[in-house]
Amino acid sequence: MQITVIGCGYVGLVTAACFAEMGNRVACVDTSAERVEALHRGISPIFEPGIEALLQTNHAAGRLTFSSQLNPVLRNSEVVFIAVGTPSAADGSADVSQILEVAAQLGGALESPTIVVCKSTAPVGTACRVQSILDQHCQRRGVNWRHSVVSNPEFLKEGAAIDDFMRPDRIILGAEDASAERTMRRLYEPFVRNHDRILCMPRRAAEMTKYAANTFLATKISFINEVANLCESLGVDVEEVRKGIGADPRIGHHFIYAGCGYGGSCFPKDIRAMLHMAQEREMQLPILQAVEARNQAQKTWPMRMLRKLYSEGVAGKTVAIWGLAFKPGTDDIRDAPSRVLIEGLLDLGARVQAFDPIASENIAKAYPEAVARGQLRLFSDPYAVLNDADALALITEWKQFRQPDFALMARLMREPVIVDGRNQYDPAVLGTFGFRHVGVGRVPMDSPAPLLRKVV
Structure with missing residues (x-):
């Protein structure tokens, strides 16, 4: 399959390298000419175990290319992944301006019906906004076809991203039409040959699934840290408590290690984005507010x-x-x-x-x-x-x-x-x-x- 990945950051490079490893022809596009030049020389701009070997092998085999120009690589692309950044804005919301800018560029450049996939973590409704932008461009150009927008959130852990992509525990596809869903299933089939872990749902549900997953994991971390705080005052060893509750399969041992708090680019940003989504709808999410407060204190x-x-x-x-x-x-x-x-x-x-x-x-x-x-x-x-x-x-x-x-x-x-x-x-x-x-x-x-x- 011919694929274009827009954004040579963490998610984009892992996505491109893993699809190329399965035999697809993948073109990576990034606005940074310096980053593209480094990739041509086999140097990854991110640190992730195994990524450079995959990039170098597939680039040498001709399955993976890098460019700073979007229009030339879009020819014959069946699927285009948007994997640009969605950093936190000052008010805690996820800044989706890069996604919308790419959508506008695609609307003016794509010459045939294409599947456009939102891979970036973005608030509920972002894929619908991308669809609207693409539809408006089709109307202006007077064409009688429509692009299909799919939400396909990533669930990659930094430090284990290659293995997570190659052996996923689930693949979430938010698709609104059967043809796009079939194509995306075909694209991911090599990764789930032993067990079908592909879950299809509406686009808004797919976007919400990503946020709900990350904020739930963050909640488990803040919960055990809250328990640890009480253990300190009572002279109880939280490690004994952790083992005791982790033995319950409904709880499990994952993400219940007491420590000095979580960080990174996902959990803090996604909690802030969830809180902002609720605030826009004049709602309160007191559990997530407490999760954020506990982590900052921790x-x-x-x-x-x-x-x-x-x-x-x-x-x-x-x-x-x-x-x-x-x-x-x-x-x-x-x-x-x-x-x-x-x-x-x-x-x-x-x-x-x-x-x-x-x-x-x-x-x-x-x-x-x-x-x-x-x-x-x-x-x-x-x-x-x-x-x-x-x-x-x-x-x-x-x-x-x-x-x-x-x-x-x-x-x-x-x-x-x-x-x-x-x-x-x-x-x-x-x-x-x-x-x-x-x-x-x-x-x-x-x-x-x-x-x-x-x-x-």
Whole structure:
């Protein structure tokens, strides 16, 4: 099938590469000539495990091309995917101006009936607005045919996007006519050969499904963080509670790990967009308002723990940070909890020494002045940040942090203190190395010891 993907960002590149891998001919279009040139040289503008290999292989095979010009690549395209950004506006709404601009360009350029797919996450009714724009252009041009607009939201996790696309748990198709639905089913059939996971529904329902899925997952995270907050005050270990409730299959273990909050480009933006959609209709969504409020408060947890540890203040202290990206497997620092901690420490006069295997460069770009004056230092080795550190804050749970050399860490640090923002470590194990461990909703090491379990 001949496909055009507009937008060479995260969603667009993953979509294009995976469709090309299945034998389709895919043309990627982006307004950034610099980005297109880098792609021609096999360099991906995003970090995602496996993406560069897919891009290079399919580009070399002639199945995947890149261009900064839209009109030439539209010839013979059967399906056109819109995968441009929908950032949060100042009022919390999703800015769909790029989608609508692309729709207008397509309306003036497409020479035959085409399936136009809204892949970008956009508010309910956006696909209908795209349909209206395309219809108006057809009327102006005096043609007697109509384009078909489909809503096909993405459900990709950063760090595992290739696998999510290749082995989807569901594919949502919001289609209004049978012909477009059949074509989209045919396009996705190679990805669901073992089990048909394609769900068809109206376009507005498809758009709502995306928002409902992300906001529900965010709700699970904020719920367990709320429970952890109460556990702290009651001397209960939230890890025991997590295991207990997660054993219930109606709840499950996914997204119930207490921590220092979620970030990234999806959950925060989608919650704000949902709240704005409700506000436009003079409705309140108190559950989602609470989810957002809890997450914002949770991002301050590492800073609050450090201030609690050092009642004299953190000014002049050196705090090491492990993990800067909002989650493992990505270099994305948008709405990352690490940024709340960094900014809090810098404002209070502390020194920050940080390490992340991927995201350090993005943090350096975000805080150039702090880097220039030496208040924020970024290292390429995780142990180097521990030299003379008064505390270590674990913010992002990269795999390489799971079983570090605790004995070496204790020798390097001025004070063996770990503020564990992801409940990665066993307080009892750390205690054998002389560490003081502070976890989210964990029983502090200086609390009365729980009864030992008898090992059978």
